Amino acid sequence: MTRIAGAGWLTLLYKELLRFWKVSFQTILAPVLTALLYLLIFSHVLEANVSVFGGKVPYTAFLVPGLVMMSVLQNAFANTSSSLMQSKMNGNLIFILLPPLSPLELFGAYVLGAMVRGLVVGLGVFAVTVFFAPSLLAMPHPFWALAFALLGSAILGSLGLVAAIWADKFDQISAFQNFIIVPLTFLSGVFYSIHSLPPFWQGLSRFNPFFYMIDGFRYGFFGLSDVPPAGSLAIVAGCAFLLSLLTLAILRSGWKLRN
């Protein structure tokens, strides 16, 4: 028996990874298949009709990073929200609340678990869609793409945590997902460049943080983006920072978890 002070959160992270790994058919393969279907349909319908980045990039190649990032974001959210919600509903959250885990440790383990799930699914989507646009392998700025993927998945992982703490039933989680997360990802430029939108919608898109995540991520693949990537990175990093503070404050307050 070896006692390592402060190592409890690593076990929680391990448990979070094991949880989705044990049902990987549903948590990894299913979203990869969904993304592949999007690609097949949209690229087939739109390849000849849509011009992006002034025609410098074929539509299918443009679409792939968007789908990858969308999968990263949605799965990061799904991981924390469904894990915590299931624990709350089954009552086994008590096993995590009884040990000496600090709010920061809970936050770190859950959000890192979500990031890993998001990145694994993202890699899976990339692996099956890159065949349709092999030129993407020559990424000019891979670290930019990685930075946006890490920050974006952290943001959605935190959001999933907040949503699951707040929700009293599964209904409310799926409402959060269907009425907030899905519209914001779909309207963020996954499927189009915002330059193709009328000025009003283009302006509105700039208030959508998901737009900066997708646009910045895409910059890593093409060296091209709708807005300068440094600005996007600042906005996304700022969102990640503020949301982390908020989530930590909620965990510290014990709201709905230790009432």
Next chain:
Amino acid sequence: MSTAVEVVNVARRFGSVQALDGVSLTVEEGEFFGLLGPNGAGKTTLISVLAGLTRADTGTARILGHDVVGDYRAARRALGVVPQELVFDPFFTVRETLEIQSGYFGIRNNGPWIDEILQHLDLVSKADANMRSLSGGMKRRVLVGQALVHKPPVIVLDEPTAGVDVQLRQSLWKFIRKLNRDGHTIILTTHYLEEAEALCGRIAMLKAGRVVALDTKQNLLSRFAGLTVRLVADRVPAAWQPRVLRRDAGTFFIGLDRYGDLEGLLGALRTEGIGIDELALQETDLEHVFLRIMSAAGAAGAAGNARGAAR
């Protein structure tokens, strides 16, 4: 000996319900302590405060001197809790469950102790079975095991034998008794009063969020020394009405101070022409003490009792 658990003036309100209303009590190291009370008395809320699952509105609680809020890491390391609800994580096997629970406490390589727990709880053959496939009694054993993975000096069991068969109850108590002998402090809530009578050295009784009695088992029993008559009849003689402890349809429980009083009761029954369908005489047990205290606390003056009893 030092103090294992110290609760000072803890109050907690949920909406309009005052679940805990100024509870104070102390449990010394090595004690086997019983926490009794009817449903809704606040037993589980008190345990939740100790475990950091619920925060007290006012008052403080300490485990081995560690405040459960201010010094929660040390407090939780010192405490093992067996929850009342039969909860489990359906993703894992029994062994995985115990290994993961050890890990949350920062414990690695806990194999030998986990093997010992599995053996004592008669779970060896189920070690690699998924939690979902276990029966209720088996799941209960795993919950006990999970509470023990970090060898906590203080163990709290919240109605651990509710819905558990006799055989398991016996083996569970054997194990808990051994832990107590090995120096662990045990706090137990139970609905089975004979269980508390057989196991606990000291007992606190809670009612409506207050401590209405707190004493050693012997003192509680002798405080209400006497006998109880279980009488099945149409009614009870008028003069004996005040001594009825409890009425269950046509069954009356009547308190006597000594055997000699029985004659008076029989005389009164004969005088009033009341036929006896059934009559039995019982020594005082914890159940009767419990009933007397609860009915006394139900009357006015409950608050006074609580303050007087709390230390």
